[in-house]
Every structure is written in structure tokens, then in C-alpha cells.
Amino acid sequence: MPELLSVPVPTPAERRNQATFQALLRSLSTPGRPVRVEGDPWFGVALALLDLDVSFATTDKVLAAEYQSTGARQVSWDQADYLFAQQWDRALLGDLKVLRIGSPLAPAESATLLLPAELGGSGPAFEFSGPGVNGHLKVHISGVPDEFWTLRARACRFPLGWDVLLLDQGAGLVMGLPRTTRVAGLEAR
């Protein structure tokens, strides 16, 4: 290969996608530890993950247009690869019951769910354990309804299940919650 005149420089989009991806990789490999992401995570994470090879579902009409501009197909909740729910409500909790959990032959063909939460504060405490956690870790998460944890425990039967990225828009943080993480509530919520 001839010597290059200059080293390739990432475009701003490439730089942002790479940084966001490393944040997601770190957050899913260390569940319970909030990881910083640059910019608005509802845009940044979507742009780092979505393209014409995958499908998505979202509750937000404005963001849906943005997500579609990546080429990703908008589909129903029971078919989507990536699900973006910017708000918690009753309908969303119902939708969580139908998400793809993969099959024994293809557990990776399962949904990845992006949900809002407040991280790093002094909200309800949980104890995380499992892969990525050194022993046990006390984690504070607010803004997530109790019912979510029940639904998650019901859906995640390793190796099947869905994986969650909790996004804190205000603080610019993301926390990974892969299907392998065991979560126990520490105090009455």
C-alpha cells in the first residue's frame, strides 16, 4: 500500500457515532454504571444504531420522522429491533409485553429498548448483580414504574429476553441493562 498523504479524519457524524457507540458498549458491559453521552441521547443513540438494515418503533411523532431519515423502517412494537419510548404511560407498559425476545436458535434477534429514567440521583435503590457487575452494585434509578421490573423479570429468561438502555436526557447519561443483569429492589418504592 502506498504511503498516504494524510491520515483519514472522521467526519463530525462519524466522530459522534463512534463516541456514542463506545458509550453504549461500556454501558452494556458495566450495567448499573451511568456512562456519559454527548448531545441529546434520543438523537445520538438512534443515529449510532439505526440504518436501513433495521426497524424501529417509537411513541414520539416528531422523533419518528428523524429516525426514518436514517432509512430504518418504522414498524409495530412486536416487530421492532429498536424501540424508543420517550415517555412512560399505561399503553407503553402494555406494549412491553409483546416485544421480541429472540428464539432459542437466534437469541440475538431480540428487541433493544430505550427508556427514559433519571440516573445518578438519589431515587429508589436497586441492587444489580450478574455479568459486568463486580459482585453487587447499589444503583439509584428514578422515574421507572415498578411494573417495568416485573415485566422485565417475566420477559428475560436467559438466553432469551430484551435489552434495555436507560437514557437520562437532562444529565446526558446512559445506563445499560442487558438481559443478564439480576435486579433486586432494596427498599419499599
Added chain:
Amino acid sequence: MSTLADLAAPRADYTFAFLDEHAKREVRRSLLKAVCIPGYQVPYASREVPMARGWGTGGLQVTLSVIGERDTLKVTDQGADDSVNAVNIRRFVARMTGVVTTTDTLEATLIQSRHRIPEERLREGQILILQVPLPDPFSYLEPSRSKARELHADSDYALLWLRLYEDLTRRGEVMTGADHPVSVHGHYVMAPSPIPRFDVPKLHQAPHLTLLSAGREKKLYAVPPYTDVQPLAFTDVPFQIERQEGWVCAQSGVSGGFMTELPLPGGGARYVLSDTGLLDKLVRARRGEAVTVGETYTELGPEASP
């Protein structure tokens, strides 16, 4: 109104980190699923890279998809930073990204490796990327890929146990050599890539993230930090690492690390540490240079004069 020129990226001979954004995104999505399902082989597209399949294209694609401008890269081949494979991969990634490269395990944020895990303990935040020739532990045992997938789904590893048992009855010991199958998170059994048995215990509850990728076979998988990784072994025949007692490195004078055996003309052999990054630091320390040698996985024996 924006013109086409405003929207387009400035002209460049190559994309940053060689792979185009679409290819990287596909590898990245697969990596995230791999981390969520420890030990499960996630299929991926495996694009062309300017290197022949079987020479580390899987590891290279993962490195190119993960790496950012601020990363520091180390590449080793059988522990050596200076072998043809390692030098070429390191030079290629450096040309395509401009990242700093190193031979020091302690300085690296990303370590791409063929067939070894460094001797110095990896820490939280470091990422080890292993090149994998055969990702499926059933490779030589079950010719049908579809059937092997079913066996993984059922967690039915009887064939692997039978292979270990046949080794024991025929030869009196397990003959896996490198690539000893390991059970990850109590479910999937994975091929840890052809690392020596000496390196297998380094994966158990390790603080670093391990990503494994087979370019030719188009599969990648992962071991997250602090995950159980147990080599398959019978309760009454414990797992054993290679027997290298009494082997002393001819250049640094230490024992206890994994050694390369160099046959001598006329019989006999001499030994040197396989991890050349560590060897280099030990030799420089002997010369009185100030170097930081990290804590090693195995205790290095007392220095004898080489």
C-alpha cells in the same frame, strides 16, 4: 437552501478506520447484542478488508468499528508485537486512524491479539479483541452448522464432554492444547480462540471486556467484565495448564510466564517469554531503565541469571 457540497463530507482517500459507516454500524449492533448474551455467537456480515480471510480479519473489523481517535492500540500475535501479522495490522490501523500505538499492555486501551492474553493484568475499561479462526467449539465434532446451533440452543454439550473423555481414556490426559472449550455465564460453551490453556483462567471474572471475532466464519461473541468463564473439566480430573516448570526465560531470567520453546541445533531448547511487550520491559529494567511493570496474572519466578 443547502447545496450538495455543504451536505457531502470533504473528499478523502479513505474513510476514518477504513470501514464505511454502514459496515461499522452493523458490526457495532452485533457487538452490543454479543455483550448482552455472553458466549453466544452473533452472526455478522464480515466485510472485505485488505487482508486475506484467516489472518485476523474478524479481529480487525471489530478493532476498526470500536476504535476512536483517542484510543491507544496494541496488537500482538502469539504474544509478539513484532511478528508480521501484528506489525501489519498495527500499521494498517494506525494509517487509517492516526491513533497512538504501543507495545505496553498498561498503556493500551484496545488490544487486538492472536492466540494470547497478555501476562500483565488487564484492568477495567480496557478492551481485548481476540482473532478467532473457528468460533464454534463443535467445529471438528458436528459437521452440520444447523445441528450445532440446535445443540447450543439446548445447551447440549455432550459431544464436547465425550471428546474430553476419549482423550482421557486413550491418552491419559486432555489433549486440547490451545482453544480449550469454556462455559460462559453457565450457559453457552464457547471457543476462547486458540489461546493456550495457560491463558484460559485469565478470562474468569476478568475486569476487562473481551470481544472475539471470526471474519471467515462471520461470527462474533463477547465475554463482558466480571463474567464466569469455566473451562470444561471433570470433577475428578481438574483442568490443567501447560507444564512449563523449570523453564526460565533466556533473555529476562524470569520463570512463571508463558514461554516460547526455541529448539536448539543438536537437541535441547531454550525458552523466552512469549509476551514480548513484557519481555522488553523486563530486559530494560535489568539494564536499569525506569519502566513500570504491571501486576502479572501468574507470579513471575525469581530472576535467575539468563
